[in-house]
Amino acid sequence: MADQNLPQPAWVPDACTLPTAxxxxxxxxxxxxxxxxxxGGERLGxxxxxxxxxxxxxxAESVRDLAARExxxxxxFDFTVTAPEPGLVRLDIEVPAARIDVLDAWAARV
Incomplete structure (x- = not known):
């Protein structure tokens, strides 16, 4: 389990309403x-x-659940989850221009 005392990453926007803890x-x-x-990860724009x-x-269901909670x-965030074949899932993540820094951080984690 993750340490709940970890500092919040700098790229987490103020718009996030998830409790800090x-x-x-x-x-x-x-x-x-x-x-x-x-x-794999691919920057489409x-x-x-x-x-x-x-x-x-x-x-696919696990990814959909996590994306919905986020x-x-x-x-x-605009998440689209597709399953083009069994066992394969595509997670498309789109953000407005003002949140490109958040998407950059996600891309680095991938």
């Missing part, structure tokens, strides 16, 4: 997902990142 836990969820399942993930049959606290 929960932010390291959410970040740990994404880090665990990316470590376990990412097979300054405001658009596509992440390709591979895993078991429950991967959208609840950071509504500027």
């Amino acid at each position: 929960e932010r390291p836990l959410r970040l740990a969820e994404f880090d665990e997902l990316f470590t376990r399942a990412v097979r 300054a405001r658009h990142l596509r992440v390709t993930l591979a895993g078991g049959p429950d991967l 959208t609840e606290c950071c509504s500027f």
Whole structure:
């Protein structure tokens, strides 16, 4: 389990409504997902990142759930989750121009 006393990353925007104490836990969820399942990342534009993930049959639902929870606290994200074939998931992440720095940080984590 992630340390709840970790400092908030500098790139987390003020617009994020997730309680500060929960932010390291959410970040740990994404880090665990990316470590376990990412097979590639592609920047399709300054405001658009596509992440390709591979895993078991429950991967798409897990990614959808995590993306939905992230959208609840950071509504500027536009996540699209597709499963073009069993075990393969594409996570498209788009942000407005004012949040490109946040997408840059996500791309670095991928």
